[in-house]
Amino acid sequence: MLNNINNLLHIEEVALNQVAQEFATPVFVYSENALRQAFSAYKNAFNQIDTLVCYAVKANGNLNILRLFASLGSGFDIVSGGELARVLQAGGSADKVIFSGVGKTAAEIEFALKSGIKCFNVESMPELTRINEIAGSLNKIAPISFRINPNIDAKTHPYISTGLKNNKFGIPFEQAINAYSTAQNLPNVEIIGVDCHIGSQLTEVQPLIDACERVVALVDDLGNLGIRLSHIDLGGGVGIRYQNETLIDLSVYANAVAKIIGNRPLSLILEPGRSLVGNAGVLLTQVEYVKHGEEKNFVVVDAAMNDLARPALYDAFHDIVPVCVKDIAPITADVVGQICESGDFLGKNRSLAVAQGDLLCVKSAGAYGMSMSSNYNARARAAEVLVSGSQSKLIRRRETFADLWQAELI
Numbered sequence: 335m336l337n338n339i340n341n342l343l344h345i346e347e348v349a350l351n352q353v354a355q356e357f358a359t360p361v362f363v364y365s366e367n368a369l370r371q372a373f374s375a376y377k378n379a380f381n382q383i384d385t386l387v388c389y390a391v392k393a394n395g396n397l398n399i400l401r402l403f404a405s406l407g408s409g410f411d412i413v414s415g416g417e418l419a420r421v422l423q424a425g426g427s428a429d430k431v432i433f434s435g436v437g438k439t440a441a442e443i444e445f446a447l448k449s450g451i452k453c454f455n456v457e458s459m460p461e462l463t464r465i466n467e468i469a470g471s472l473n474k475i476a477p478i479s480f481r482i483n484p485n486i487d488a489k490t491h492p493y494i495s496t497g498l499k500n501n502k503f504g505i506p507f508e509q510a511i512n513a514y515s516t517a518q519n520l521p522n523v524e525i526i527g528v529d530c531h532i533g534s535q536l537t538e539v540q541p542l543i544d545a546c547e548r549v550v551a552l553v554d555d556l557g558n559l560g561i562r563l564s565h566i567d568l569g570g571g572v573g574i575r576y577q578n579e580t581l582i583d584l585s586v587y588a589n590a591v592a593k594i595i596g597n598r599p600l601s602l603i604l605e606p607g608r609s610l611v612g613n614a615g616v617l618l619t620q621v622e623y624v625k626h627g628e629e630k631n632f633v634v635v636d637a638a639m640n641d642l643a644r645p646a647l648y649d650a651f652h653d654i655v656p657v658c659v660k661d662i663a664p665i666t667a668d669v670v671g672q673i674c675e676s677g678d679f680l681g682k683n684r685s686l687a688v689a690q691g692d693l694l695c696v697k698s699a700g701a702y703g704m705s706m707s708s709n710y711n712a713r714a715r716a717a718e719v720l721v722s723g724s725q726s727k728l729i730r731r732r733e734t735f736a737d738l739w740q741a742e743l744i
């Protein structure tokens with residue numbers, strides 16, 4: 335989606351220096367075409383199975399992006415009442431919403447029940463009890479699936495690995511049968527599925543296939559006990575290329591899942607986040623200073639960890655390239671923000687041919703960029719722009735200083 339035309343980076347047909355000129359920096363820029371293509375890739379790969387793609391809102395919750403995915407037929411995976419409100423505000427339909435997360439509050443459960451969501455992915459027995467009670471008080475039946483922890487090593491960063499025994503997510507595989515039996519006896523829940531999500535930024539398909547096998551084996555065991563499920567949900571987690579990662583071939587994944595499901599009457603839910611938006615967006619930032627230290631050089635830019643937290647949070651790599659290719663000698667430098675934390679960097683030891691005032695493009699910033707941003711250091715949040723062909727549209731205005739204290743009471 336990024337093209338170099340006459341030594342100038344473009345998204346689709348729009349030159350990035352034009353975006354910076356019109357909307358200032360820092361700014362997130364997304365390609366509508368790349369978003370559409372990422373969604374189609376799932377639809378095409380999984381077309382042999384009855385599949386509902388539920389975009390994981392937490393990756394990027396901008397209303398325009400939610401609206402685009404809704405128009406393509408997407409459902410949504412949410413982890414909070416706020417995300418449900420976003421989906422509804424964007425015009426998404428509640429009956430394609432699944433609700434994940436370990437800590438659903440009573441208020442969130444009530445909101446989701448009243449909205450009529452498709453399914454609660456239940457992560458603990460106390461949560462099951464609470465959902466049943468609240469559904470009872472509202473005279474409703476809550477559709478549920480259990481999030482099972484298949485105990486599979488997703489071989490990813492420990493902070494984003496979620497399928498192992500020692501983390502907080504899901505119900506241990508060994509306790510699944512008991513959990514379903516308990517649920518079967520509750521008056522205000524209806525068991526409809528089973529769910530797992532083993533981690534994020536996965537670069538190998540085998541752990542996903544292993545998880546699918548375990549989940550379908552559980553479906554069979556439950557069937558033998560008279561508990562019939564209508565869907566399996568394999569979560570998200572498909573990785574993207576930030577640097578030189580190998581990529582999961584979605585058709586390999588889909589074929590394996592189709593084979594495991596066989597002729598069982600099961601539909602499939604997927605919850606991709608990163609792989610739908612990550613490489614559809616970049617963060618544009620301007621060089622404020624080039625600082626030559628005694629041991630290190632620093633390129634100080636106007637974006638920081640409050641805009642893009644992933645490097646500081648996970649030591650994540652984002653490729654950083656100049657918007658205009660220049661014929662000057664490159665320096666090796668850390669690309670850092672203005673925040674008063676040593677952890678505030680966007681990239682380390684990068685070779686960059688840049689000078690003060692130049693624009694840099696931080697790649698693969700469409701997922702967990704804006705959605706993880708904050709106002710730390712009283713920094714107003716960046717703008718967001720959606721490019722389509724030769725058009726660029728502001729989809730979130732830059733915050734003002736007044737936005738910073740808007741919710742505060744004196």
Ligand SMILES: *Cc1c(COP(=O)(O)O)cnc(C)c1O
Nearest residue numbers: 390434534570571605606607608
């Ligand atoms: C974060 C999350 C996802 C999305 O993960 P990606 O790696 O972005 O695809 C899906 N399901 C659940 C339950 C999650 O927590």
